[in-house]
Amino acid sequence: MQKAYQDEVLESNDETILEWRRKTPYSELVGGLLYLSRNSRSDISYAVAYVARFTSNFSRTDWKNLKGVLAYLKATKEEKLVFRGDESEELIGFSDSDFGGDSQTANQPVDTSS
DSSP: OHHHHHHHHTTTHHHHHHHHHSSSOOHHHHHHHHHHHHTGGGGGHHHHHHTTTTTOOOHHHHHHHHHHHHHHHHTTTOOOOOOOOOSSSSOOOOOOOGGGGGGGTTTOOOOOOO
């Protein structure tokens, strides 16, 4: 654990930090980002899930990390994932599961014909 973070944790009972936490919309922002990551921006899912772990006892470092997610969103708002309707291309997907331990079906392409 870094020294700066340890100091923040040790001072967490200090009235100024408690007041700062009350005024900071951390959980509201995490909730909005969770909604966004689930519905349209899956690229931020890991980062949002990480900062969501500290919702009940967040520090200034956690708040900076959360603002970093916002900065990323602002910088990438024009990025898109586009699927073209070209029928000459076949979409093949693989799963990272082991299909219940069945070695006969593991690493088989997903059937998209149905």
